[in-house]
Amino acid sequence: MTKKKESLKGINVFDLTRVLAGPTATQILGDLGANIIKVERPITGDDSRNLGPPYLDSNATDPKESAYYLSVNRNKHSVTIDLTKKKGQVLAKKIIKKCDVLVENFRAGNLKQYGLDYKSIKKINPKIIYCSITGFGQNGPYASRGGYDYLVQAMGGIMSITGEKKGLPTKIGVGVSDIITGLYATISILSALRFRDQTSLGQHLDISLLDSQVSWLSYVAQSYLISGKIPDRIGNDHPSIVPYQTVKAKDGLMVLAIANDRQFKNFCQFSGLYDLCENSKFKSNSSRVKNRKELNKIIGKTILKKTIKEWVQGLTKINVPCGPINNIEQVFSDPQVKSRKMKINMKHKKSKTGKINIVGSPMNFSVSKIRYKKTPPTLGEDTKKFLKKFLKISIPEIKRLKDEGII
Secondary structure (H helix, E strand, C coil): CCCCCCCCCCCEEEEECCCCHHHHHHHHHHHCCCEEEEEECCCCCCHHHHCCCCECCCCCCCCCCEHHHHCCCCCEEEEECCCCCHHHHHHHHHHHCCCCEEEECCCCCHHHHHCCCHHHHHHHCCCCEEEEEECCCCCCCCCCCCCCHHHHHHHCCCHHHCCCCCCCCCCCCCCHHHHHHHHHHHHHHHHHHHHHHHHCCCEEEEEEHHHHHHHCCHHHHHHHHHHCCCCCCCCCCCCCCCCEEEEEECCEEEEEECCCHHHHHHHHHHHCCCCHHHCCCCCCHHHHHHCHHHHHHHHHHHHCCCCHHHHHHHHHHCCCCEEECCCHHHHHHCHHHHHCCCEEEEECCCCCCCEEEEECCCCCCCCCCCCCCCCCCCCCCCHHHHHHHHCCCCHHHHHHHHHCCCC
16 A cells, blocks of 8 residues: 655745735645745744734734734744845855745845845755746736735726626635635646756746736636627626526525536426426527526526525435525535535644634645644744754854844
């Protein structure tokens, strides 16, 4: 039997990321077994530590442990280094020289002043995979601008197609521009590591929030590129599939997600709308899209006759996709979510109970495995141990670095 191992064990990652996009990428790498060296500013640390409330412990002194920070920083070691000081830069380079990957999300060109830009790092570590995550990329008229998720949701088009038709453009409820950028960064890093295995070549990866958000427009963008028609907001309806929308049952709102004609026929039979699926206006999906308003009136009256539970139980038995609109509490109470272990429990010294709940990884492997080895670290908790073990720095020297404010 093959012994289970972590797929990225032995890969050292110098993590210069903050807030959400970069930390999302490095947490995934950490979940896959990479050794993540999260380098933070002394005293203040990652900006997201203070993005609250809520905080893990409201009585804790700054920097606090915010829910925001806790969401993307497990399986990492926190090492504090002042990169604005020459000795801090020298120390950082000693670590980077032994790393496989560097991930940073400073503004384009910002790290050059510290000698930590790709061109400088390549000289001391030619095989480094250097991933830069920025708002707008390393080139172009916006390259020097700072990028934020909300701003990029607006500029990248996703807000223009989100919200009710007569309402305001609406941002998505989580920082999707940041998160998908983190995912693309992870994919790019893994690809570059594979390429290095084949060629022994390192490289610079240029990943931006705006590029990632535009790519995420997917079929909506492709529809525009084909037709030239600017998409409208249509609320919870789907532009090219009907009925695929929010509907009102006897006791509240639910989602009906009928993706093909067979499912529509099954729905009609269960609902008692026997003639509807044979009507030329509604028989095919394309005709249903054209006659959306008329069909919605019929379906709306029908759905009101039963409860959400009655619809879900009846329709799922005949393979018609539908479900409740769960709040977050209901999500983590859902038996499927529980079964998939999407809520995990980890020890944390700042928690009053000694443990905290964290969202689990969605990745599952039959041989290699995800391991939750380390809770999101408090600021600098690993500095002393890491420098001693990784760089073989003596305890007296570590004390001197501490006294000088370097770490």
